[in-house]
Amino acid sequence: MATLAFTKGHGTGNDFVLYADPDGELDLTPAQVAAICDRHFGVGADGVLRAVRSRSLPEGAAALAEDPDAEWFMDYRNADGSIAEMCGNGIRVFTRFLLDNGLADLSPGETLAVGTRSGVRDVQLATNGFQADLGRWALDGGEPLVRAKELPVARPGLGINVGNPHVVVALASDEELESADLSYIPVLDPEPVDGANVEFVVAADPLVRDGVGHIRMRVHERGSGETLSCGTGAVAAALATRYWAGEGAPNQWRVDVPGGTVGVRMFAAEDGEHVSLSGPAELVFDGELTV
Ligand SMILES: N[C@@H](CCC[C@H](N)C(=O)O)C(=O)O
16 A cells, blocks of 8 residues: 555646656556546546656657656546546646646746647747647548437538547537537547547638637547546647648637646757647646555
């Protein structure tokens, strides 16, 4: 038995249990993660974020090779204990956790390099919290049909990879968005080998105002179920909507999710187009667990 000092935090309602494990001594099992995330018998969360020094875990070697400044690695687990490559809301909450615990510094205009399983991601302070450069993205995963409970017909989705896999589906109205029952896992046909997070999106009316695109979204996350927000999902949803809107569609987006609002921006970088995500990050309380 060990004592685990943890912090509960969230980004637009996507909530996490965070703990510092600088030397990589407390790698929770999938069953332990699932027990901690259980909303009735545990702390309750959509996932667990372990702050571990990149030099202290095998995946950290690739992060340090990519950027020697990536001292900290965000070891992310979904609520069911499964590993995911990336978490867009998580990286902002992770950064807040590092800063508030004196484990890292970040001044305006500076960048904090964070190791993740999808590569090193650069985080900066932003007016609404933090902004993370999620790097390159790809139309990847085809166009599976998506069936969700309470939606009358199957819809074509669009597969997008932003470090982790997503399928984005356009719905016709807010009524459709609200009536979808996401307590059931959406059925994808064909089913991606590694599964996918599924985003249901409705365009605001007007879609673009003052050069900023505006959409509303709900999500069913792989390994966590319906959540109040998914940062990488918001990024995938904005990318898919821009793709569907065609030429002239904006590179800046506001994405409303049940837990709040995040911002998405597409921009040119040396190695091609990158996409960034901005939004709030809050730490709510500290506690101790016996694991
Ligand atoms: N909530 C996250 C995404 C977490 C990982 C996802 N469930 C997966 O399995 O890929 C976000 O804010 O991006």
